[in-house]
Structure formats: structure tokens, C-alpha cells
Amino acid sequence: MTTPDHPSPASQPPAPVAKDRVYRSPLGLTGGALLLLVVLWLGFDALFKGHGRTPWLALAGMILIVPLLLAFTLRPAVFAGEDRLRVRNPFRVITLPWGEIADLRSGYSNEVFAKSGTKYQLWAIPVSLRARKKAIRRQQRAAADAARGGRGGALAPSGLGFGGFGVRGPDAGPARAQTDQVMTELEDILERRGEAESAQGEITVRWAYEVAAPAVAGAVLLAILLAVG
Numbered sequence: 001m002t003t004p005d006h007p008s009p010a011s012q013p014p015a016p017v018a019k020d021r022v023y024r025s026p027l028g029l030t031g032g033a034l035l036l037l038v039v040l041w042l043g044f045d046a047l048f049k050g051h052g053r054t055p056w057l058a059l060a061g062m063i064l065i066v067p068l069l070l071a072f073t074l075r076p077a078v079f080a081g082e083d084r085l086r087v088r089n090p091f092r093v094i095t096l097p098w099g100e101i102a103d104l105r106s107g108y109s110n111e112v113f114a115k116s117g118t119k120y121q122l123w124a125i126p127v128s129l130r131a132r133k134k135a136i137r138r139q140q141r142a143a144a145d146a147a148r149g150g151r152g153g154a155l156a157p158s159g160l161g162f163g164g165f166g167v168r169g170p171d172a173g174p175a176r177a178q179t180d181q182v183m184t185e186l187e188d189i190l191e192r193r194g195e196a197e198s199a200q201g202e203i204t205v206r207w208a209y210e211v212a213a214p215a216v217a218g219a220v221l222l223a224i225l226l227a228v229g
Contacts, residue, residue, distance in 0.1 A: 020079040020080060020081040020086070021079070021080040021081075021185070022077060022078070022079055022080075023077065023078040023079075023080070023124055023125055023182050024076065024077045024078075024124050025076065025124055025125070025126055027126075028072075028073045028074070028076065028124070028126070029073065029074060031073060032069060032070070032072075032073020032074045033073075033074070035069055035073065036066065036069055036070070036073075036074075039062065039065055039066060039069060040062070040066070042058075043058050043059075043061060043062040043065075044058075046058035047059055047062075053225060056225055057222070057225055059221075060218050060221040060222035060225055061218070061222060062218070063214055063215075063217060063218030063221065064215055064218030064219050064221075064222055065218070066214075067211050067212075067214040067215040067218070068211075068215050070211070071090035071091060071208070071211045071215075072090050072123075075088060075090060075208075075211070076088060076089055076090060076123035076124035077124045078122055078124045078125055078186075080185070080186055080189055082189075082193060082196075082198070082199070083097060083098065083193065083196070083198045083199045084096065084097055084098070084199070084201075085097075085098060085101065085112065085186070085189075087112065087120055087122060087123075087124075088124070089120075089121065089122075089123045089124075090123060090208070090211065091207060091208050091211060091212060092205055092206065092207055092208060093205070093206045093208065094120050094203065094204070094205050095203065095204045095205075095206075096112065096114060096120070096203050097199050097200055097201040097202070097203070098189065098190055098193040098194045098196065098199040099194055099195065099196070099199045099200040099201070100114055100115055100116075100200070100201070100202070100203050101113070101114060101115070101190055101194065102114060102115045102117075104183055104186050104187050104190060106127065106179070106180060106183045107127070108127060109121055109122075109126070109127055110122040110125045110126070110127055110179060110182075110183055112186075114203055116203075118203075125179050125182050125183070126179065127179055128178075128179060
């Protein structure tokens with residue numbers, strides 16, 4: 001028998017569901033927004049002020065370029081949940097249960113490998129070789145300072161960045177390239193959740209027809225306009 005002070009388990013509120021971690025490229029978002037503004041400004045200018053075939057060519061060009069621009073800059077994202085890794089690339093959305101992921105690798109690009117051997121690139125987490133080299137040089141300087149008994153070499157939790165680690169001292173900065181820290185976070189989730197029962201299932205791949213269809217329509221319209229002269 002239950003009382004108001006001791007409700008039954010069935011009446012207990014469900015445990016809150018953890019939100020997915022979302023990873024996107026800040027440079028891609030900024031560059032994509034600026035390029036989109038430029039394309040729309042030039043396109044609408046030609047559309048309303050152009051003569052002859054120019055407005056039609058501008059319209060076809062925007063129908064072709066805008067979806068592709070959105071696909072490669074603003075659209076890519078990686079969503080890491082407790083049970084699934086969802087990868088939103090320019091033309092596909094791949095949902096991978098953690099139990100079906102074999103490995104996460106970071107070289108010249110960041111990639112996830114399924115147990116079947118299939119490889120998927122993480123467009124939203126691009127590798128910056130420049131940032132990686134800067135982080136390596138910073139680590140080397142920190143190690144040299146530590147060896148000399150300096151103040152700038154200790155690594156300690158900072159609460160900053162994706163990895164939560166920073167370098168103490170006047171030259172404070174991330175101990176690793178940001179995207180490398182993101183990959184480490186994903187590897188930690190894989191190690192923690194890879195064997196979980198709720199993290200099993202099949203990999204699904206959905207093509208982004210909402211991106212491809214307008215781009216194809218714009219390309220066909222542009223080709224017709226150019227063909228008819």
C-alpha cells in the first residue's frame with residue numbers, strides 16, 4: 001500500500017534524459033553565414049536590377065548555390081547521445097549506435113569506423129593541422145618550462161574548451177587542438193557506452209533529399225538557360 005509520503009515506483013517521475021552533445025565547426029558557421037550573405041546580396045541585386053536573361057540566370061544560380069553552401073557550411077553537425085552518435089554530413093545523416101562503432105580515428109580528417117568496416121567522415125569536426133602544430137609547440141614549451149622549474153608547464157583542469165584541460169601560466173592555451181579534444185570526448189563516450197544494452201542496434205543512413213533536390217533543380221534550370229542562349 002502506498003501513501004502520499006511514499007509513492008509507488010510507478011508514480012515516480014521518469015529520470016531526465018541527458019541532452020545530446022552537439023559539435024559544429026565555428027569557422028564553418030561563420031564562413032558559411034558570410035558567404036550566404038554575399039551570394040544572396042549579389043543574386044537579388046542581379047534578380048531585380050538585371051536585364052534580359054540575367055535575372056533568370058541569377059535565380060537559377062541561387063537555387064543551385066544556396067543549398068550547396070548550406071550543406072557544406074551550416075548543415076554539418078555531430079550529435080553525441082548516450083545511446084547513439086548521429087552524424088549530419090552535407091548530403092547524409094548517419095545514425096550509429098555506440099555498440100556498432102569500432103573506432104574513432106583522427107588523421108588528416110576525423111572519421112568514425114563501423115564494425116562492418118564502413119568509414120564515415122565527420123564533416124562537422126574538421127582537422128586543423130595548424131592548430132595541432134600550435135598545440136604541440138605549446139606542449140613542448142610547457143614541458144621545457146617544467147623541466148627548468150618554470151611556472152608555465154603544469155597541465156591542470158581549467159574548465160575551458162572541449163577537453164577541460166589547459167596550460168597554466170602567462171601563455172595559457174589549450175593543451176591540444178580543439179578538434180583532437182572533441183575526438184577524445186567521443187572516444188570516452190564510446191568506451192563508456194559501447195557495451196550498454198540500450199546502445200545496440202542497426203546503423204541507419206538517410207540521404208538529404210531536401211538539399212540535393214533544389215541543387216539539382218537549379219543545375220538543370222541553369223543548364224537549360226545556357227543551352228538556349
